[in-house]
Amino acid sequence: MTYEIDVGRAWRAVTAAINENKIPIEIASRETNQITTGYRMGPSEGGGIFAGKLLTQYRYVVSLVPTSAGQTQIQVSAALQARRLAATLGKIMSGNNAVSDxxxxxxxxxxxxxxxxxxxxxxxxxxxxxxxxxASPNIQPPSVTKAAVPAVAPAPGSDAATPSSAGIEDQLERLKSLRRRNVITESEYKALRAKALGL
Incomplete structure (x- = not known):
């Protein structure tokens, strides 16, 4: 997926998401802009070890690809592993290697x-x-130059947007989109909106 942010900001977002969800990071390379996580236990299936309980674990590889337009492609790839536990009554009674791993x-x-x-x-x-x-410090969108910034402030009550307010409006639109798709809760939306507006 492509995001309207530079690769530095994308890197911070990805690592924050991984760390907040307590997924271990094995490799994090800024040279290749790639993060490989350790394995995390997933759901299990089966009623018990006699039925052959199925365990799963998964890991992620996340690649960040900067584009010439100042955007960043974030590519998430998941890998899933499984194994089945099984036991026999004889092994359990003997107490030796009761479960075959x-x-x-x-x-x-x-x-x-x-x-x-x-x-x-x-x-x-x-x-x-x-x-x-x-946003990353000291980074200005390529399309905005000093000459493009109005020398005269908008009249009171004017809806004319400066580059900074336009950025905030974009962020608010993204938040609304996330809320409409139920990616974030109403309380999360309100908190993030207040943060974006500096309230």
């Missing part, structure tokens, strides 16, 4: 819906941070 195997290709849901969830977490992230 099978090695993890890659289950990404066999579970496209689950993988897509994992990726969509992280995109939502990142979008929350993008909406709240402060």
């Amino acid at each position: 099978v090695n993890w195997f890659d289950a990404t290709a066999e579970n496209p819906a689950e993988v897509a849901a994992l990726e969509a969830w992280l995109y939502e977490q990142i979008e929350l941070k993008v909406a709240a992230a402060p």
Whole structure:
């Protein structure tokens, strides 16, 4: 997905989303603009170890690709692993190696819906941070120059937007979009809106 922010701000949004959700980061390289997380336990299936309980775990690779227009593409890729636990009554009675712990195997290709849901969830977490992230210092949009800034202040009550108010309006529109899609709650929307307006 492409966002109207520079790569520095995108990096801060991604790392904040990952850290806030307590997902361990294994590799974070600003040279390649890529973050690889450690594995996190996912949902399990099966009624018990006799039925062969299925465990899952997942990890993310997030790549940030800056564009010439000052935008950043954020690409989220999830990988899913699974393993099945099984036990026999004889093993449990003996107390030795009661549960057979099978090695993890890659289950990404066999579970496209689950993988897509994992990726969509992280995109939502990142979008929350993008909406709240402060702009990078000393960076001015390429389309705005000093000559383009009006020398005369707008008349009182005028709706004419300065570059800074236009940026705030864009941020408020993104927040409204997130709220309409139920990505954020009403209370989160109000808090982020107040922060954007400096209230």
